Amino acid sequence: MLIGLDIGGTKTEAIVLDPALHARGHATRSTNSRTPAHLVEGAVQTILEAMEQAGAARGQVAMVGVGIPGQVEPETGEVRLAVNLHLTAFPLGAALEEALQVPCRVENDVRAAAVGAYRSGGRGAARNLAYVNVGTGVSAGLILEGKLYRGAHGMAGEIGHIITEPDGPLCNCGARGCLETLVAGPAIARMGQEVVEAGEETVLQNAGTITAEAVYEAAASGDGVALRITEQVGTTLGRALHALVMSYDVERIVLGGGVTGAGEFFLEAIRRAWARERAQSALARALLRPEMLCLTEQGRNMVAYGAGVLAAEAARYVSASADGSPFLTQTS
């Protein structure tokens, strides 16, 4: 058995996978990040609960895979700069291994999700794939030639900090107009707040706290002002994904993260942006195929699944490549 664990800013989720990577158990808890010790304790409890549900004894677990925000050193399991979890530098892998007496593999959450999205594609998987997370921030996990690509310093795919509007809003990183400041959840909420403060005629005037979710709900119900915001997000994101295709020449883009909860309505705005670019340019027509874009399955935790796949790879239950090898076969 294998464990896939997603430690997020608000909740921690564990799944138990059998050697064929089918889910056998599942548990969710609120993340308690008061101290690293609390975080580890919560992770262990979530894992034990999922194991109990799966009827799996501790000795049956070959490996634990963990997906967590921030900079991760997979060789050592050290996590740095996971700001939302109050971790500046913490040996998470070692701490979990000690608590569980099971080997652990830790990876950045978006990269883990990219591995999950790649493996979900099965034998016919695109060998070049980007998983793009649009949530509190924006970043991409990359599978290039069938392998997870991390870059020289583990920073590949940090597309949220590409300067997209040089005179745009101030970003947490200090620069102006980073992609995150235009399309991430907090940016959409801010734009909603701005139209309310400007006194525009929108159902958002009646909303309490204005969240990205509220803006998408209003837009989906036909609110013109909210729709203007979501169209703008679609246009900007469409252009960013266009740039991503030109940069990496990926065959598939899987979108996940909180903002994608708006589902097809979210995706359609990006497709419209691509349709406009395709109408203008032969090159865009050749490269931006609408069917490249898809959303993660609703209700499926791609981070936890991908972390489980990474655990399976590390335990040599499966090959790191979905191609050219028996798919999901236990080899040890």
Added chain:
Amino acid sequence: MLIGLDIGGTKTEAIVLDPALHARGHATRSTNSRTPAHLVEGAVQTILEAMEQAGAARGQVAMVGVGIPGQVEPETGEVRLAVNLHLTAFPLGAALEEALQVPCRVENDVRAAAVGAYRSGGRGAARNLAYVNVGTGVSAGLILEGKLYRGAHGMAGEIGHIITEPDGPLCNCGARGCLETLVAGPAIARMGQEVVEAGEETVLQNAGTITAEAVYEAAASGDGVALRITEQVGTTLGRALHALVMSYDVERIVLGGGVTGAGEFFLEAIRRAWARERAQSALARALLRPEMLCLTEQGRNMVAYGAGVLAAEAARYVSASADGSPFLTQTS
């Protein structure tokens, strides 16, 4: 012996490399692209001339590597969409093999140059490197984890068509504001033409045909109007290279192509743009290190050299990776 051949829009250049990848002969001719037959004939003559200079007989040449603009299918040696050479689809590899009776390997010119730049780095080479060509167009050749990365359809690194200014100038591809329309040679010439037509006070008023070279010369001599153009190019290119670093997390960016002929003066404008971004953002400070940027050696044809390296790899004279293997050792 190995041949490296650069077939460019204006000239064709061949170098002869010994097994240690040192140049032993060299020849240059104007490219005659009237018909594919003329192109092949010119290539063959250039190669024979370089071989004669090196004192190399035909039987001593193990492999010919070719770098050429356009979309190249390295498996078959077919070249597509090399617009400046009037090739829409041509089996260049097969044609050269027949004419020379030596096996050929064909690659896109910018990718060949990336291989050359990587190999030039020697044992201590950055394993993640981008070669960025700024000439008639803009594109990047990518070495990721020590290997040439081509993407799913051989289109990786086509950064010249990333939409950078949505309301910018019309691009040949049909879109508006592609990076090429802002920083490539013809774009710089166009901006020079515009300031002349606007009657601005600049030495460019006395220039005959306004080229990118003329604009850089004027700027380097202190012409304020020309300087405004070259600074703008530096800012836009600096931002594009910033995006490239965020996307791929490369350790080194090597700049080549016609526009980089302006040398350090060209590079300094990019460095100033990076300095401004570094001043704003801690993330930019961590990732954009000025020493990452460099120019190809003046007078060195990186396309021809890289094509020769690809030939050496194909002939198994050297390993495809500069690391972890004897550097430049003849293995067959």
